[in-house]
Amino acid sequence: MSDKRILVVDDEEIVRYSLKNILAAQGFEVDDVPSAEEALKLLYVRSYHLVLTDLVLEGMGGLDLLENVKVISPRTLVIVITGYGSLKTAVKALRLGVYDYLLKPCDEEELIIRVRRALEMQAYGREQKRLQELNAIAKTAVTLSDRINTPLNIILGNIEMLRLNPELEGSGKVQDSLQVMETQIFAIKRVMEKLAGLTNAQTKRYPVLRDYEIIDLTSEGASE
Template sequence: MEKFNENILIVEDDVQVLMSFERILKKDGYNITAVDSGNKALNFLKKQKYDLVLADIIMKGIDGLQILEETKKISPETAVILVTGYSSMETVIDALRKGAVDYILKPCDEEELRLRIKKALDRQKLEQGALKAEEYKKISETLGAISHELNNPLTAIIGNVELMTLDLPENHPAFEKLKVIESSAEKMAEIIQKMRDIKGIERKKYTKDSKIIDIQKSSKFRKPDAGTILIVDDDVAITKLYSNILKNCEYKVDAVNSGFEALDAIKKKNYSIVILDVSMPEMDGYETLQKISEYYSRKRIQLPATIMITGFDVEGILQKCKNKGAFAALHKPLKNKVLIETVKEAEKFIKRN
């Protein structure tokens, strides 16, 4: 026989019925509290949490309907089943409207009682599971949004500190201070990573080794301007940072701050590499990538290798951007070295194709 361990409060002023219910449900392994009045029931409800309350409707003093109402005030998630032998259907319907999950007519046999109790508890578990899932989803979305918003300023801090230390000797008075800033920023990045872990996002870099789309195999398509990179990010601090990093490596760089500006830019110049932020207002990275792909295809120009930058799930991004030119996806905050290495990989890919 299957055993259970839920806590059940039985409220019944007929002692014989009370003892019968207690005996039946204890055999199934439930933790039973049995009382013979509404007053006693309310005292227990205030002291202990119950999964289910089984209460007779007709009792002296505090009746079953009052117990139902008080139970829902004290513990809304507790299931309530009312027992009746005299009440009209109007009373039963009223009880169901007030939150009772079921009702049992007296006299009831052992199997019916056990079945009704189990069904009510199973339903309660499903509802609580759905509520917890919804709560977790909201928490997860909030954490994801917060971590994403923190990533941009953190990327700017880490990246600019790295650039500044490149120009300073290690014995310079400012060098050690900059390293302290860098270390603190990296600790913040670790905190953001923990927030991502709660959300279920792994920090990885995904790079495609194969050609991105079949259209690139055709020799009829013109090559883009070699070495020209377009940076697209709505955060000016980020576009300036990426521009400085890549210009230090002697790349030709253009930077814009929206998807619309990116579309204007590609009409004036063909780019070999596009660094594209996923989360932008008005036109996000997905839509921008789609429109860039459509434009280059119409013009019969080889698609640029696009590096997607995000604070979210990089694997999901590459899946979503399949066959649209996404070469790689990187997480913010990212090290300057990672950006440079990925651009070099993209450059090699373009030259091979």
């Protein structure tokens, strides 16, 4: 069963029943309501990938519903269903941000094609946004790695100088402390190398951070 949720809004029960059955048969999770007011109540408590609504409804109309959906759930796409007489209104709805429209009576095959196309475009848009966010994180990681490694290398150099200092060579506690400092610094450097490795400037491929990778990063120093 698909994880995509669709809300059908139409004041004609037979139309709602038909649309719901067609979409449910495709594996979608479908809710149906007879009015825009009922639709808004659901939108406040549930998230939907797509709203399929008639433009002409009793009470609040389809265009008003569209405006509210854009405020309550900006990522939810809207497809409107209209009769031939309200085609001009459908064009207006498209200008207001409706993803697509269908003419009544809906052809079953065309309905499925339009719905799948909308959901595929929505998923593509979300994936692109995810990649952009990962790209930004990776670039920040590379910058941090460069800025942090320089002072760490300076500290390592000073640790080595202290270790070779004749006055400190006989002090076991000092040497042990220097060893601990050096170990922790190398642990930090390995963490920064992992963060920098999240991006590959040549292939432009950005891997997904999985739980085990995050654990590795945060526990690097603890295992030393």
